[in-house]
Amino acid sequence: MTGVPVRIRRLVNNSEPPQGLDTLMQRLYRQRGDARAAEINLADLLPANDLLGIESAAELLADSIGRRARITVVGDFDADGATGSAVAILGLRALGAEDVRYLTPSRFKHGYGLSPAVVDAAESAKPDLLITVDNGIASIAGVARARELGIPVLITDHHLPAAELPAAAAIVNPNQPGCGFASKHLAGVGVMFYLLAATRAEMRRRGCFDSARPGGRAEPNLAQLLDLVALGTVADVVMLDRNNRILVEQGLRRIRAGYCRPGLRALLEIAGCRIARVTARDLGFAAGPRLNAAGRLDDMSIGVECLVTDDPVRAMKLARKLHSLNVERREIEFSMREAADAIVNELAASAGELPPGLCLYGADWHQGVIGIVAARIREHWHRPVIAFADSGDQDAAGGTMLRGSARSIDGLHIRDLIDAVAKRHPGLIERFGGHAMAAGLSLPRAALATFRDAFADAVRREVGHTPPVRELLSDGELPGALLNLSTAEAVRCAGPWGKGFSEPLFDGQFEVSGVRVVAERHLKLRVRAGDSLPLEAIGFNLAEQRGQVGERMHLAYRLDVNDYRGLRAAQLVVEHLQPPDAADAPRSSA
Numbered sequence: 001m002t003g004v005p006v007r008i009r010r011l012v013n014n015s016e017p018p019q020g021l022d023t024l025m026q027r028l029y030r031q032r033g034d035a036r037a038a039e040i041n042l043a044d045l046l047p048a049n050d051l052l053g054i055e056s057a058a059e060l061l062a063d064s065i066g067r068r069a070r071i072t073v074v075g076d077f078d079a080d081g082a083t084g085s086a087v088a089i090l091g092l093r094a095l096g097a098e099d100v101r102y103l104t105p106s107r108f109k110h111g112y113g114l115s116p117a118v119v120d121a122a123e124s125a126k127p128d129l130l131i132t133v134d135n136g137i138a139s140i141a142g143v144a145r146a147r148e149l150g151i152p153v154l155i156t157d158h159h160l161p162a163a164e165l166p167a168a169a170a171i172v173n174p175n176q177p178g179c180g181f182a183s184k185h186l187a188g189v190g191v192m193f194y195l196l197a198a199t200r201a202e203m204r205r206r207g208c209f210d211s212a213r214p215g216g217r218a219e220p221n222l223a224q225l226l227d228l229v230a231l232g233t234v235a236d237v238v239m240l241d242r243n244n245r246i247l248v249e250q251g252l253r254r255i256r257a258g259y260c261r262p263g264l265r266a267l268l269e270i271a272g273c274r275i276a277r278v279t280a281r282d283l284g285f286a287a288g289p290r291l292n293a294a295g296r297l298d299d300m301s302i303g304v305e306c307l308v309t310d311d312p313v314r315a316m317k318l319a320r321k322l323h324s325l326n327v328e329r330r331e332i333e334f335s336m337r338e339a340a341d342a343i344v345n346e347l348a349a350s351a352g353e354l355p356p357g358l359c360l361y362g363a364d365w366h367q368g369v370i371g372i373v374a375a376r377i378r379e380h381w382h383r384p385v386i387a388f389a390d391s392g393d394q395d396a397a398g399g400t401m402l403r404g405s406a407r408s409i410d411g412l413h414i415r416d417l418i419d420a421v422a423k424r425h426p427g428l429i430e431r432f433g434g435h436a437m438a439a440g441l442s443l444p445r446a447a448l449a450t451f452r453d454a455f456a457d458a459v460r461r462e463v464g465h466t467p468p469v470r471e472l473l474s475d476g477e478l479p480g481a482l483l484n485l486s487t488a489e490a491v492r493c494a495g496p497w498g499k500g501f502s503e504p505l506f507d508g509q510f511e512v513s514g515v516r517v518v519a520e521r522h523l524k525l526r527v528r529a530g531d532s533l534p535l536e537a538i539g540f541n542l543a544e545q546r547g548q549v550g551e552r553m554h555l556a557y558r559l560d561v562n563d564y565r566g567l568r569a570a571q572l573v574v575e576h577l578q579p580p581d582a583a584d585a586p587r588s589s590a
Contacts, residue, residue, distance in 0.1 A: 084156075086261075143168050374407040
């Protein structure tokens with residue numbers, strides 16, 4: 001595959017490259033629109049009372065805890081849902097709730113959200129209150145079923161609502177109409193953390209905390225939950241606005257100091273991460289995928305149990321199970337990715353060009369992995385992609401139902417785009433929901449061809465016949481004096497970096513003194529820039545470009561730390577490479 005054109009655009013004028021580390025860090029923060037980014041204090045979090053409905057929700061929870069109600073938490077089967085469920089369970093118990101249980105819907109049996117079937121499954125525990133985490137804002141039928149059974153529902157969610165809201169006892173969602181909370185990017189776990197903080201404040205007002213009297217309860221330190229809040233926030237790839245960066249950084253500080261849940265520690269250690277040096281990237285690319293693997297292939301209750309257990313031995317046993325599932329997930333993903341590549345290549349060959357939006361389907365594809373495959377194809381071809389798999393259900397006519405997972409490009413709101421298709425073609429889509437960058441949907445297999453054309457037309461109306469050139473935003477060129485371990489360490493730990501507050505990307509020309517392919521897919525280079533010492537560079541999944549590498553190359557790269565058997569050295573992680581004379585022209589990238 002040749003991929004799509006890539007353009008490197010510098011965010012700064014390179015006439016004055018940074019002369020020192022302090023100057024570099026100031027520039028990096030300024031280019032991301034926050035000169036105060038290094039000042040990340042818990043006291044600067046937005047106040048909980050700005051969340052619409054949180055006061056009534058906190059009163060409901062405080063009442064439930066006070067009367068020793070049976071509480072069931074209904075989460076989601078991804079990392080945000082798992083961490084949110086764990087935070088809810090641990091936080092409610094710390095606040096004094098005596099009977100807290102949880103139910104994680106099965107991706108394969110129940111589908112997403114608080115459906116009537118999930119409510120019926122939860123009803124067996126005779127709950128006095130159902131609390132949703134990372135779902136519920138679209139669960140109109142599920143909440144109605146709970147009302148029939150006499151079970152009040154407290155919804156905590158962050159997904160975009162439809163025109164109608166469920167008739168829940170309380171709703172906390174920064175994206176619901178009328179909510180004035182300034183950060184609309186809270187993850188589900190962040191919403192739950194805020195609700196626990198508001199509930200603690202309500203219980204404090206009621207005088208519930210008095211450790212001095214016999215039987216009295218001490219006020220819990222909810223900051224102890226921030227390691228899980230950080231994991232869920234990063235793993236859900238929400239925008240790291242200032243409020244989310246505070247939550248993530250405070251969680252990272254606790255992890256580095258050794259104050260993290262045994263399950264999270266086990267996940268990081270299995271992935272080879274050093275606890276004292278953990279970054280947001282480690283949460284997103286090491287712990288997060290292992291946790292997500294349970295919901296993709298098995299039952300996310302494995303992940304929740306891993307996070308809530310206090311027993312380090314049990315935590316490690318569960319983490320090993322999650323690691324094993326993640327290895328299996330990678331194998332399935334590799335096979336599906338090969339099949340998806342073949343479909344796209346065949347489509348390009350037969351049509352002469354690709355449509356602006358891609359719909360891919362494999363009869364034997366695993367529905368738990370289609371989201372990852374959609375993301376991989378999106379990254380390579382810079383187009384919105386929806387990957388479909390058989391859901392195992394039947395439509396009204398007895399045909400096969402498909403479940404799709406969508407991933408978008410910057411500037412194209414995928415949930416709104418699917419909504420536009422649904423309005424133009426009533427009845428085509430059975431159900432859908434999601435975010436700007438990711439969404440899920442279900443439709444009959446017989447409707448796939450019609451939907452594929454309608455989706456491509458909708459994308460075309462938004463971006464034209466050809467999607468925009470993929471653009472890499474560079475922080476400029478690093479002088480040779482800064483291409484070292486000290487700079488790499490400082491940049492690595494200076495974030496937290498993530499969506500909306502991107503990890504620094506640099507570009508410049510390098511002399512290449514060595515090139516080889518490793519593990520069949522990755523490109524390993526030995527490079528040098530100006531007066532710098534020679535550096536190792538790794539281009540993941542760039543082996544196809546081996547033949548393009550000359551004696552001098554223009555690289556777009558991240559400056560990272562290679563930690564191998566305790567030996568630490570600066571390393572370039574190459575995102576794109578091209579001949580030096582093509583630095584200003586779009587080039588194809590694999």
